[in-house]
Amino acid sequence: MKHSPVKSSPPAIDLEDYNLFRRCLIQYGESELFTDTEEWLSHDNPYRRTLRPHVFKHLDYSRPLRREDLLTYNSLSANRTLLTIYEQDFVLLPDRDFEAKQTDFKEFYSNRSIALGAVVRPWLERYLFSFLDKEISITGGWTADTLKAYFQDFADSLRRSASNKAMEAILASSNREHAARTFLIQLAGDFLLEASAMGRNILGHYGPLQSELFKIVIDEYGYGVHETKHSTLFRKVLSAGGLAQTPHAYWQFYLTSSLLVNNYYNWLGRDHTKFFRYLGAIFQAETTFIHSCARMAEMMRAVFGREVDVRYFTEHVHIDHHHSRMVFEKLIAPALATHGEGIIPEILRGFEEAALLGQLAEQDFCDQVSWSDDNQALKALHPPIHAKILSGELQPSRQQFIEPRGELSVTHVHDGDELCHINSGVMHFVTGHERHTVLNAGEGIVIRRNRLHGAIIDSEQCTYTIHSIGDHRKCLSSASTHAL
Ligand SMILES: [Fe+2]
Ligand SMILES: [Fe+2]
Ligand SMILES: [Fe+2]
Known part of the structure; x- marks a missing residue:
């Protein structure tokens, strides 16, 4: 006799429901362990890892990543989150001061986090790895x-x-x-x-x-x-x-x-x-x-x-x-x-x-x-591009930020080139561990798409503008018009 699976109607949980995934991802991110930090390094605490969870609600994981988008922000974020979920399966203990980290330890391995991760994980895997099916065919x-x-x-x-x-x-x-x-x-x-x-x-x-x-x-x-x-x-x-x-x-x-x-x-x-x-x-x-x-x-x-x-x-x-x-x-x-x-x-x-x-x-x-x-060379590209923005020849969309001393922008990438312009104050523009370029008022830099960077403010206050310029080479060419 054949047994057909018993269907409950409606299903207790619809794992194919994108909205369920999205809600679980946002809830997964609601943990002290994953919020932004004011330090570049995580000191002997394997449970704390910034995921920039405040951005989760803006990210779309409904369609798998294409090969050309592998290094986008969506991908970086999905990868950081997925590795965190995977490592909740492993035993991780700090070298020392366990007592001070016990709350983090319990939170990292909590049923709440594991259960949410179980819904989120297959979506992120599908999102990140489906491109391989297209890229590789075995014949x-x-x-x-x-x-x-x-x-x-x-x-x-x-x-x-x-x-x-x-x-x-x-x-x-x-x-x-x-x-x-x-x-x-x-x-x-x-x-x-x-x-x-x-x-x-x-x-x-x-x-x-x-x-x-x-x-x-x-x-x-x-x-x-x-x-x-x-x-x-x-x-x-x-x-x-x-x-x-x-x-x-x-x-x-x-x-x-x-x-x-x-x-x-x-x-x-x-x-x-x-x-x-x-x-x-x-x-x-x-x-x-x-x-x-x-x-x-x-x-x-x-x-x-x-x-x-x-x-x-x-x-x-x-x-x-x-x-x-x-x-x-x-x-x-x-x-x-x-x-x-x-x-x-x-x-x-x-x-x-x-x-x-x-x-x-x-x-x-x-x-x-x-x-x-190349950071010095990319800094040198700021004046000609910024001049075109001031003259109105280029009209990219922009966002302005005002940040106090010590404010740290957790490392991230952008999906297109950006022009950072410092209106006032001083920013340390960070491209790696202990490596930065100083940007003073009036200066700036071209931020290349997909390249990892962060920043920290080194004055009482810093006001800066990020212009989304798309492709900096087009901005530099004389043919550029109001296309942006
Ligand atoms: Fe080995
Ligand atoms: Fe080996
Ligand atoms: Fe940035």
Whole structure:
């Protein structure tokens, strides 16, 4: 006898209802933990992470993000929120002063927050990751042999090409230490919780594969020896770079794409229908990491001196040789033998998605390095554009702000270029951890679209105007008219 699902009418909860999602998102944001802060860093408190929740009511997540919009404000906000929801599954404790943070601890793991997050999460996942379905299509008749040959080719090609765009950007930066720190900060979001997303696939009952995956997790956790746990080794790298070592100290300085990559692995690990996709993704990650870690170790020595502790990177050059091989021989090949070649498209999809997201993150990082380096040049573009606004040749929409000393604008991005103009007072325009450009009265700067920035006021009061200029290059060209 067949049992059809019992339908309650009306449904107790309609998870497809956008308005329900929206209301839950706004309510999720109504927590002390997520409000704006007056400090750039979060000091040893893994529960506090600003989400700019006052903006939630203005954001539209009803249609999935397109690839060209991946670095918009909507995306940054969705990524910050989604990572917070994912990490409510993990045990996070501060290094010290737990008692003072106990209220935050209870709030972070509260039933209220978890329940709201459960409604919000699938919407944000759909919003952020649906573009991958369009970007990547898996075609052709694949077999276990052709898959093996394809993956082998990939590993060989990495061995041949020694270039790494992110490392080149750091070494070519006018402020190499800052660029290197910005890079370490991006890694920290993931590496201080290293293998937590992987741990999501450890529980259950799925035969020898489970034990093989467990071996990789044990390696990541240093066989229970805390000093050799990968996240402990990464703390030493952070210390070598002069950075704080507690999770999410630099929450405000994560780029959208870094959050996206971190969320991607959590997404695959959390949704067990994507288990085979996860295998493809970690094969890609473990194999790529062998080579990028060698480059990262060289970069760290070049920037911070030969003496710095880069065991994290050198250890990965070694261990990820094994992990890459283990993922293929002990996970992917046996999975194909047991579960059939029908799982190949999912494995390939994970492999290609992880590669694409890695490339996007690399480009975003390089663009942020240039953006920080170019700030003086972008400041020099202010006078000609502002003159056109004053003369009426350009008529962009504008918003004026009056802020007191110490007022901090939490880092964010804009979806088009903006011109910041200081009417009175002094602003420190911030483009990264401990990096800013001073803007005095009468001065200003072009804020490029998608580039992370924040600000802090350094006078009794500051009045400034933000002009939404769209594309600054068009504003500079003589052909520009009243089109704005
Ligand atoms: Fe590792
Ligand atoms: Fe590994
Ligand atoms: Fe801004």
